[in-house]
Amino acid sequence: MQQLVDKVKEIIKNKEVDVVIGWGRGSLPFSATPIFVETEKDAEKLIFDETCRNNLTTYLTKDKRRISKEYKKIGIVVKGCDSRSVVLYTVENQIKRENVVLIGIPCNGVFEKKKLSQLVDGKEILDFQIDRENIILKGRNFEQTHPLKEVLCDSCLTCQYPDAPEHDYFIGTPRKEVNVPDAYKTINEFGKKSSEERWAYIQEEYSKCIRCYACRNVCPSCYCPECFVDQNDPQWIGKTPEVTDSIIFHLIRNLHIAGRCVDCGACVSACPVDLDLRIMSKKVEKEIKERFDYTAGIDIHEKPAMASYCEHEKQDFIMG
Amino acid sequence: MIKIKKTDLHNFIEFLIKDYNVYAPADVGKKIAFKKINSAFEIRHDITNTHLSPKNVFFPQSEVMFQYSDDGLKIPERNEKPIAVWGMRNCDTSSLIMLNKVFGDAHQMPDKNMYKDPYWKMKYDNCLIFGQACNEPLSTCFCNWFDGNPFAKKGADVFVVDTCDHFIFEGVSEKGKAFLLKYKFAEEATKTDLDKIAELKKTAESYLPEKLDVKPLYNKMSQIWDEPIWDEISAKCINCGACTFVCPTCHCFDVSDEGKGKKGKRIRLWDSCMFQIFTREASGHNPRELSTQRVRQRLMHKYNYFMDNYEQYLCTGCGRCVQVCPVNLDIREVIKQILDYKISRNEDN
Known part of the structure; x- marks a missing residue:
């Protein structure tokens, strides 16, 4: 991705930014790793491909906003979903848009490690190769070919904004038409089940949560200086990994990101026990879309759904 | 046999x-x-x-220490x-x-x-x-x-x-x-x-990687507590607890009382030094407020403090943390980075 490297070198040289957050080659076959580029030389390390999983905008608000304190102007390499997070931060007054330089990049989707692992039945993948529409997975005693689509994140498969709607520079050629069959297919199908069936699935799924909070910490929308789970005076929720406590954590987190989730899928990828986190977040996204006709992170001038009020809004959720 | x-x-x-x-x-x-x-x-x-x-x-991960009632x-x-x-x-x-x-x-x-x-x-x-x-x-x-x-x-x-x-x-x-x-x-x-x-x-x-001599790690870590290397190491850490929870040797825990009326129980729960609340004191002061301090704590505990107390490192090289880290902060690379680090501090200071 020479164009990306050149652009970053240029904006560093022009002192347009003090740092650029991008992806570098990771230590595992399917992991890119976040890097903080301050010099033209370091810009050589930048990559972009299907392994660039993380939503790097999350660093803007993490760790007491360390990055915003250390650097005045921050450049970030963004995929579509990542750029939407920056819109979110802007409309929620978390950053000043002019302090961030966005280098947009057309995204064809990123790999979901857990899907890869399932395809090879848990065996270790040591290398891979992309051959047009297919991916060849290689391990010690196997080599398998699969359609590329099978290993992309669910979020990517229903993504409607792969071209970083918000950006200052754009690298490469935008993807043209994006045909998403039905973004809410899984949710609608799940909704058709009986409430007992749905509850059984949610209980079964969330009973495996180990409460490591990786989902919360990678989430760009989770930026509270103090999360409700860390409130212990008085304590808000039980801290055990028992299903009742874990479900409350996930329910509250999902309500808190209602109308704010950009469906980047970072939580799904980060979960060390492969929970189906999107079953909740996508449902909440759908509700917001249907009730308020609002999609998070698209319009930098529009007030967020949960921060505005309109008389014509459906209120049946209040009236029962 | x-x-x-x-x-x-x-x-x-x-x-x-x-x-x-x-x-x-x-x-x-x-x-x-x-x-x-x-x-x-x-x-x-x-x-x-x-x-x-x-x-x-x-x-x-969660264990009842005692229960109380009438x-x-x-x-x-x-x-x-x-x-x-x-x-x-x-x-x-x-x-x-x-x-x-x-x-x-x-x-x-x-x-x-x-x-x-x-x-x-x-x-x-x-x-x-x-x-x-x-x-x-x-x-x-x-x-x-x-x-x-x-x-x-x-x-x-x-x-x-x-x-x-x-x-x-x-x-x-x-x-x-x-x-x-x-x-x-x-x-x-x-x-x-x-x-x-x-x-x-x-x-x-x-199948194993080339053996690395980790003996000097203890001494090196004793000398770098206030060195800028920790900022470099911790920059990308997002402070989730995934590494500590999958680690076979991390063993820090929290004690939580759950009670209602006259009945209740005291539970011991896994905790993680990656969490901000881990060291937050009742006054609100937090000696490990920043990510850097928490990342340093985890690594110092593994490759320095544990050696002081028990004469061995608190790591078995199982690689689980390497597999789960959402930002690919690879502990093997961190170990090498520490071993290769040239101390910047003037010894007179």
Whole structure:
């Protein structure tokens, strides 16, 4: 991705930014790793491909906003979903848009490690190769070919904004038409089940949560200086990994990101026990879309759904 | 040494289940972890290493310390059968030795009257550990940096090698030898079996990374506490607890009271030094407010403080943290980075 490297070198040289957050080659076959580029030389390390999983905008608000304190102007390499997070931060007054330089990049989707692992039945993948529409997975005693689509994140498969709607520079050629069959297919199908069936699935799924909070910490929308789970005076929720406590954590987190989730899928990828986190977040996204006709992170001038009020809004959720 | 046909393993496991609560690698949701099994058929033999570490067997993520009500205080007692764990690789059996130094084995400490943890001891003291040869280390494994080996028996009572069609058993501890003597349906292992084991060991070792001399790590870490290297190391850490929760040796815990009216319980829960709340004091002051300080704490505990207290590193090179880290903060690279680091501080300061 020479164009990306050149652009970053240029904006560093022009002192347009003090740092650029991008992806570098990771230590595992399917992991890119976040890097903080301050010099033209370091810009050589930048990559972009299907392994660039993380939503790097999350660093803007993490760790007491360390990055915003250390650097005045921050450049970030963004995929579509990542750029939407920056819109979110802007409309929620978390950053000043002019302090961030966005280098947009057309995204064809990123790999979901857990899907890869399932395809090879848990065996270790040591290398891979992309051959047009297919991916060849290689391990010690196997080599398998699969359609590329099978290993992309669910979020990517229903993504409607792969071209970083918000950006200052754009690298490469935008993807043209994006045909998403039905973004809410899984949710609608799940909704058709009986409430007992749905509850059984949610209980079964969330009973495996180990409460490591990786989902919360990678989430760009989770930026509270103090999360409700860390409130212990008085304590808000039980801290055990028992299903009742874990479900409350996930329910509250999902309500808190209602109308704010950009469906980047970072939580799904980060979960060390492969929970189906999107079953909740996508449902909440759908509700917001249907009730308020609002999609998070698209319009930098529009007030967020949960921060505005309109008389014509459906209120049946209040009236029962 | 004795051997059992793979197809007959269920007989052996049934024999074991008569006297023990048996934990083994099995499916837990979409992952593989150690869980209590009721039949040999639940065991996943086809795995390399479990996704979650076995520490939860002896040190559960959530454990009731006592319950109280109008009837008084009730401290849990263990009336169940002792625990046997099947299928622990060397990285896991050696982690138990480390944890036992903290929770159970007070004579390792300079002060013999040190606290012994009854909750750990009632599970660990009578347990039977089946170590298993790790035939196929993963690319994330680095046990050889920390005195481990895929075929090392340390920490196991019985050592098992999966030779494709057989399991070969070797009694390691007195307890393990005695147990094997009780099982009458095994054949003696032959020279061919021993040759096969040697061959498997050689192959397994060939998968390991180049050995790294980590001895200087302790001294180096003693000198870099206030060096800028920690900012570099921690820059990308997002402070989730994934690494600490999958780690077989991380053992920090929190104590939480859950009560309503006159009834309640005190629970011990895994905690993580990656969390901000871990060190937040009642006044609101937090000595480890920043990510950098917390990342430093975790690494110092593993490769420096634990050495001070127990004369070994608190890491077995299992590589689980490498696999789960959402930002690919690879502890192997961190170790190398620390070893290569040139101290910037002027010694006069």
